Amino acid sequence: MKKVVLKLDFHDEKCRQKVMKTASGISGVESVALDKDQKLTVTGDIDPVVAVRKLRKLCQTNIISVGPAKEPEKKKEEPKKDEKKGDANKCPPPYPVYYPPPIYCHPPVYMEEDPASCVIC
Template structure:
């Protein structure tokens, strides 16, 4: 089993969920964790690191392999989990609302 750390841009909760959903589809993964403050994705298992980066680039997330190595045994004293306050959505994830007018001049909102 190996531990793969990938640097990836995580701006909001939507980005984080998209990253987790995309990477979790790969086979051979035992654990996945995301650290939004450091901008890292950690994957433990028998999966090719290049496949992880390819999957992330498919969803337009710039990613690069930071390290690949054997999984270390768990530490005796785990640190308390920090709660990172991410915004619900970032500029790259937001939908754009465009007013659409019908033949009578009435406008309505259309989300693209």
């Protein structure tokens, strides 16, 4: 469920009716609301890009916000007192992880630093 708020720019009542009809015809729409500031709020399982693409054929349309629709709060279930507190369902402790010891490398020796390290034949 998404709540999409769109800013529309239409000029007359006929365009307003076309916008409402087009918005309600998009698949997955559950509710459509248009307020005085020409903001269209569409709620449902919709793709905002598809909605804007269809509405831009009628008038200028911009996305203001896209977010989850607020669902009614559900009552929290209280845990039952007679149930045991999951000792049988616990996972065993993880095995310890052993890492190999680090390998230390000596920096390369260059000829300028140690002339005795080079052998010239």
